[in-house]
Amino acid sequence: MNKQKNKKPLKELPLGFVDRTEKELLVRDFIISKIKEVMIRYGFQYLETPSFEYSESIGKFLPDKERPDAGVFSFKDDKKWLSLRYDLTAPLARYVAKNFLEIPKPFKRYQLGTVWRNEKPGPGRFREFLQFDADFVGTKSLQADAELCIMISEILESCGLSKSEYVIKISSRKITEELFKKINLNDSEQKLTTLRALDKIDRLGWDGVKQLLGSGRKDKSGDFTKGADLNSKTIEIIESELRKEKPLTEDLEYLLKIFKDYNFNNYETDPSIIRGLEYYTGIIFEVNLKFDVKNSRGQVIQFGSIGGGGRYDNLINNFGNYDAPATGISIGLDRLVYALMQKKEFKVKQTKPVVICIFDKGSMKEYINLQKVLRKNGVSVEIYPGDGKLKKQMEYANKINSPAVILFGDNEIKSGKPTLRNLRTGKETKIEIKKLADEIKKII
C-alpha cells in the first residue's frame, strides 16, 4: 500500500529567492528616491524595458563565450524562446538598436529594474535582485565616463555616506592590453584567466593572485583552482608592471584631468581593477565601500564592490552596424541597501498608525467619524481591524509599534473628548477631537 500522505503546499521559497520586509524596502525606497533626484539633475532619461526579452535578443551576442545560454531563466513561447533579463545593459543595447533613428545621439538613460540569474546564490547574492544602471550611448567623450563616476559618488553621499566610507577605483583596459603585448601573451584563454586572476587582488592579495597566474591555488576549504600556467618570469613582469608607479595610459590621464576640473578627488587609480567582462574596451571603474559588512551572525564577510562599469564601444554593434560607442555603470541596489542598513546612523522612519480601540460595535459610526477627521489631517490611523477585548487591542497596538491608542468609549463620546494614550509613556489625556490631530503629531 502506498501511504497517501496529506501533502501540504510548500512554504519554502525557490532557491535564491527571498521575501523582503518593510524595513529593507523603506531603505531601498529612500535610496531610489535619491537616485532619481540625482539622475534628473544630471539630465538622464528614465526608461523601462520589459522583464522578458527574446532569448536571442539578449543572448546571441553574450560576451561570455564559455556558456552562451546558461544562467538565464527561459521558457518557450508558441514560437520562440523567451528569457528573463539577466542585466539592464543587454536590453539597453536592444532598445538602442530598435530605436536608433529616433533617439537623440548621444543618448543618456537610466533604469531601475529587477534582474534574474539562474545561478547558485552566494552570500548576499540572490537569483532575483534589483539593479540600477546609467549609460551614455553614442559618445566617445571621456567626459561621459567622468560624469558617471562623479554622479555615483553624489548618489552615495546623498544616501548619507561620507567620502571616507567609499572610493571609486579606476583603471583602463588599455593597461592590460599593453601588458599582454609586452609579455607576448596571445592565447585568448590564458588572457582571460589572467584577467580574472588579476581581478581578485583585493580579496586574495598578490600571493594568491600569483598562484592563480601560475599553476593554481588551494582555498581555505582545501578546494583547488587551476591557474593560467604562466611561467614565473612572466608572472614577475606582470607583478612589477602593475605594482609600480608608472605613467598612466592616455585615457586615464585625460579622465583625471576632467576629475580635476570637477574638483572630484574621491578616486584611486588602480591597475589591478580589471572587471571580469570581456566586452570592456577602455576606462573601467568599481565602487567600493570601505567599512566592514557583516552577515546575520555578526561575522564580517567578503562583500566586494557594490557596482561598477566602464566603456564598451563595440557591444551595441552586435545588433548591426550602429555607430554606438557607450559607457555605463551598474549598481547592485540590494547590496547597497544591505550595507547601508548596517550603519547605525542610517535609520528610515517607519510610520505606524494610531489605533482607535473598539468598545462597542454600536458606536462604530463615531469611530469612523473620528478616523476620518484624523486621516484628513494627515494622521496615520486605523480602527482596530479585528474583534476582541480591549486588552487584545492594546497588545496589538504595542506589537505593531503604534505610537498611541485612542479610547473612545461611552464616557468619551458623551463628553466629546477621546482619551489619547501615549504608548511609549503610558500617559493618558482627554482631548477635544479638533485638537487631537495636532496632539498626535507631537508624539509621533
Added chain:
RNA sequence: GCAGCAGUAGCUCAGUUGGUUAGAGCACUAGUUUGUGGAACUAGGGGUCGGUGGUUCGAAUCCACCCUGCUGUACCA
C-alpha cells in the same frame, strides 16, 4: 560547479555506548484583570527530529543517496 561545516517546535538550541509517550528558553493562545500593552504567575496548543531508502526486535541517534542553509572558492552577461 568544487570544498568544508550544519539541519530537532515559529526562533535559539539541549538530547551517546541505538531503548517507553522527544525536551528547555523565547514567541504564540487562554486565564489571573468584563475600559488599558510592555512585568509576573497558571494552564494550553504546536514536532512524521530536512527527505527517501537501508541496517536492527527497536533509529533523532548507525549507513547510503538526495534536498536545504552557512562559509570559502569558481563563475557572474
